[in-house]
Amino acid sequence: MNAKAHADPTGRATRIRPGTEDDLGELTRIYNHYVTATPVTFDTEPFTPQGRRPWLTAHHAGGPHRLLVAEEDGTPLGYATSGPFRPKQAYATSVETSVYLAPEGTGRGIGSLLYAALFEALEQEDVHVALAGITVPNAASQRLHERFGFRPVGVFEEVGRKFDRFWDVAWYRKPLRPGPP
Numbered sequence: 001m002n003a004k005a006h007a008d009p010t011g012r013a014t015r016i017r018p019g020t021e022d023d024l025g026e027l028t029r030i031y032n033h034y035v036t037a038t039p040v041t042f043d044t045e046p047f048t049p050q051g052r053r054p055w056l057t058a059h060h061a062g063g064p065h066r067l068l069v070a071e072e073d074g075t076p077l078g079y080a081t082s083g084p085f086r087p088k089q090a091y092a093t094s095v096e097t098s099v100y101l102a103p104e105g106t107g108r109g110i111g112s113l114l115y116a117a118l119f120e121a122l123e124q125e126d127v128h129v130a131l132a133g134i135t136v137p138n139a140a141s142q143r144l145h146e147r148f149g150f151r152p153v154g155v156f157e158e159v160g161r162k163f164d165r166f167w168d169v170a171w172y173r174k175p176l177r178p179g180p181p
Contacts, residue, residue, distance in 0.1 A: 012072055013072065014070050014071070014072050014077070014110060014113060015070070015071050015072070016068055016069070016070055016113055016114060016117040017068065017069055017071070018061040018066070018067065018068060018069070019056065019059060019067035019068065019069045019079060020069075021056065023056075023069050023076050023079075024049045024052060024053065024056055025049045026075065026076040027052070027056070027069070027076060027079055028047050028048070028049045028051075028052045029102075030076065030078065030079070030100050030101070030102045031043075031047065031052070031100055032046040032047060033102070033103060034100060035047070039135045039160070039162050039163060039167050040100075040135050040138065040141075041135075042135075042160040042162060042167075044162060058083065059081060059083065063125065064082060064092075064093075064095055064122065064125040064126065064127045065081075065082055065083050065084065065095070066080075066081065066082050066118060066121055066122070067079060067080075067081050068080045068081075068114055068117050068118050068121070070101075070105070070110045070113060070114050076102070077101060077102045077104065077105035077110055078099065078100060078101035078102055078105045078110050078111065078114060079099070079100055079114065080097065080098065080099045080111075080114035080115055080117070080118045081097065081098050081118075082095040082096070082097045082118060082122060082127075082130065083095060083096055083097075084096070085131055092126075093126055093127055093128040093129070094127070094128060094129050094130075094131060095122070095127055095129075095130050095131070096130075096131050096132065096133070097115075097118065097130045097131070097132050097174075098132065099111045099114055099115060099141075099144065106140075111144050112144065112147065112148075115144065115148050116148075119148065119174075119176070122176060123176070123177075127176050127177065128175070128176060128177055129173060129174065129175055129176060130150070130173070130174040130176055131171060131172065131173055131174075132145050132150060132171070132172045132174075133156075133169045133170070133171055133172075134169065134170045134171075134172060135160065135167050135168070135169055136155070136167070136168050136169070136170045142170070142172075145172045145174075146172075148174065149174045149175075150172035150173060150174040151172065151173060151174070152170055152171070152172055153171050153172065153173045154170075154171050155168050155169065155170045155171070156168065156169045156171065
């Protein structure tokens with residue numbers, strides 16, 4: 001995927017590009033915000049960049065498991081990923097997707113830019129379906145996913161405990177290409 005630039009109404013240019021090793025520190029900072037301040041992820045302890053390195057190296061510039069970064073003036077403001085849904089071979093054509101934005105990057109359409117680029121890249125891959133698990137309530141994430149064609153398929157009730165309470169996860173599904181004839 002080539003980098004793509006987009007300007008918002010204020011003239012700020014947001015560039016979408018594959019993630020690199022140079023992004024690791026900032027992407028870890030962004031993710032750790034969600035670890036420590038929200039129930040969005042069920043990780044409960046912040047990561048060091050070294051601890052997030054295996055996650056970074058599991059994503060490639062090509063193939064179904066991608067990491068795309070949105071940056072402005074060289075600073076990452078968020079990222080979108082597609083990764084394996086489950087490790088068994090029969091799941092290879094299913095990916096789980098997610099978007100994480102820096103707190104200063106929310107509400108500006110950056111998540112939509114990232115998802116548009118991610119799904120454009122996945123059109124070239126042997127991927128049948130995208131899945132997303134959303135800790136609820138999270139109306140902004142639910143709207144984003146529905147805007148990109150995801151539909152709710154079920155809720156796992158009280159499957160994660162964080163901040164001294166149990167959280168539900170709503171699962172969403174987006175078909176990407178038909179299966180074999």
